[in-house]
Amino acid sequence: MIVGFIGFGQVSSTLSNILSSNGVQTVTVVKGRSQKTNKLAVKSDVRIIDSYEALLLGSDIVISANSPANALNVADKYADYMGDGIYVDLNNISPNTTYYMADLFEKPRKIVLKEESSRFNFFKKENKEDIRNNFVDGAIIGNVSNNPPLLMLSGVRADELAILNNYGLNVKVLSKNPGDVATLKILRSLYTKGVSAVLMEAFETAKEMDLEDQLFEILSVSEGEDFEKKSKSRLENTYANSKRKVEEMDEALEFLDEVSKGKKHFMTKATRDKFDSY
Numbered sequence: 001m002i003v004g005f006i007g008f009g010q011v012s013s014t015l016s017n018i019l020s021s022n023g024v025q026t027v028t029v030v031k032g033r034s035q036k037t038n039k040l041a042v043k044s045d046v047r048i049i050d051s052y053e054a055l056l057l058g059s060d061i062v063i064s065a066n067s068p069a070n071a072l073n074v075a076d077k078y079a080d081y082m083g084d085g086i087y088v089d090l091n092n093i094s095p096n097t098t099y100y101m102a103d104l105f106e107k108p109r110k111i112v113l114k115e116e117s118s119r120f121n122f123f124k125k126e127n128k129e130d131i132r133n134n135f136v137d138g139a140i141i142g143n144v145s146n147n148p149p150l151l152m153l154s155g156v157r158a159d160e161l162a163i164l165n166n167y168g169l170n171v172k173v174l175s176k177n178p179g180d181v182a183t184l185k186i187l188r189s190l191y192t193k194g195v196s197a198v199l200m201e202a203f204e205t206a207k208e209m210d211l212e213d214q215l216f217e218i219l220s221v222s223e224g225e226d227f228e229k230k231s232k233s234r235l236e237n238t239y240a241n242s243k244r245k246v247e248e249m250d251e252a253l254e255f256l257d258e259v260s261k262g263k264k265h266f267m268t269k270a271t272r273d274k275f276d277s278y
Contacts, residue, residue: 001024001025001060001061001163001167002024002025002026002027002058002059002060002061003016003019003024003025003026003027003059003060003061003062003063004026004027004028004055004056004058004059004061004062004063005026005027005028005046005062005063005064005065006028006029006052006055006062006063006064006065006066006074006078007064007065007066007067007074008028008030008033008037008040008041008044008046009037009040009065009066010144011065011090011140011144012028012063012065013040013041013043013044013046014144014145014149015063015065015144015149015169016028016044016045016046017044017045018148018149018167018168018169019164019167019168019169020044020045020046021045021168022166022167022168023167024167025047026045026046026047027046027047027048027049027055027058027059028041028046028047028048028049028055029048029049029050029051029052029055030048031050031051052077052078052081053078053081056078056081056082056083056085056087057081057082057083059085060085060086061085061086061088061161061164062082062085062086062087062088063088063090063138064087064088064089064090064091065090065091066091067091067244067247068091068092068093068097068244068247068248068250068251069247069250071089071091071093071097071101072093072097072100072101075087075089075101075104075105075135076104079104079105082105082134084134085134086134086135086136086155086157086160086161087105087134087135087136088136088138088153088161089101089135089136089137089138090138090139090140090151092139092185092186092189092247092248092251093182093251094182094186094251094252094254094255095179095182095183095186095255096254096255096258097182097251098137098178098179098182099178099179101135101137101178102133102135102137102155102178102179104135105133105134105135106133106135133155133156133157133178134157135155135156135178136153136154136155136156136157136158136161136178137153137154137155137178137179137180137181137182138151138152138153138154138181139151139152139181139182139184139185139188141188143233148168148169148170149169149170150170150172151164151169151170151171151172152172152173152174152181152184153171153172153173153174153181154173154174154175154176154177154178154179154180154181155176155177155178156176156178158173158174158175158176159173159176161173183255186251186252186255189248189249189252190252190256190267190268193238193245193248193249193252193271193275194267194268194271195234196234196235196238196245196271197270197271197274197275199231199234199235200235200238200239200274201274202215203215203231203235216228216231216232219231238275239278242275242276242278243275245275246272246275246276249268249271249272249275250272252268252272253265253268253269253272256268
């Protein structure tokens with residue numbers, strides 16, 4: 001089995017290392033990518049190839065994990081090169097964007113039915129079209145460094161990806177409807193990223209007053225002993241990936257505007273603006 005990665009940041013490198021250590025051939029393309037991406041790929045077990053066209057044509061599974069703003073453009077550019085493999089998008093995008101992507105991968109195939117033996121003469125060979133969609137909507141729930149990382153999937157062929165449970169991953173299939181995971185992913189982001197934004201403001205204010213240790217100590221009383229460790233990890237991740245999180249909040253705001261028209265989404269907008277200040 002060959003798994004190809006479009007985009008090779010923390011998510012792709014982690015998944016690639018897990019799969020390759022369990023006997024799966026992983027491939028990616030780094031041409032034109034940043035020096036950081038090149039270094040990450042060189043350090044991993046992934047095989048570096050020359051073109052995305054070759055990656056899509058030769059991979060059994062293609063995983064796209066680049067950025068929400070670029071996800072649809074990537075799918076649009078390369079969908080026609082997809083053979084019989086499955087294209088999995090792990091970016092935090094809105095359900096509508098997911099529906100557009102699914103349409104790109106919907107390809108009719110002609111099916112020839114065999115003539116059946118019968119004393120009646122009306123069973124004839126017949127051509128039909130089987131609409132087969134190679135697109136699967138996915139999300140990593142929790143931290144990708146969890147052992148094993150949890151991938152939630154939805155799509156016509158999502159069931160086929162349960163095979164990855166044999167290669168170090170934890171795959172859960174939600175439904176056969178692309179967009180279902182995207183919807184849950186957006187709703188989850190409203191909560192988790194809102195918490196991150198509030199935590200940032202509390203931490204930054206405490207730091208200015210030289211009270212950050214006391215802040216974590218008093219919060220740990222109600223939030224649990226591991227609160228400080230988890231919070232510092234959350235803060236580090238948010239500061240390092242603030243640009244991508246702005247894009248994720250833009251997708252979330254688009255989703256909210258569609259499903260609850262006329263309402264003001266103060267908290268999500270404030271979260272987006274907080275991330276955008278870095």
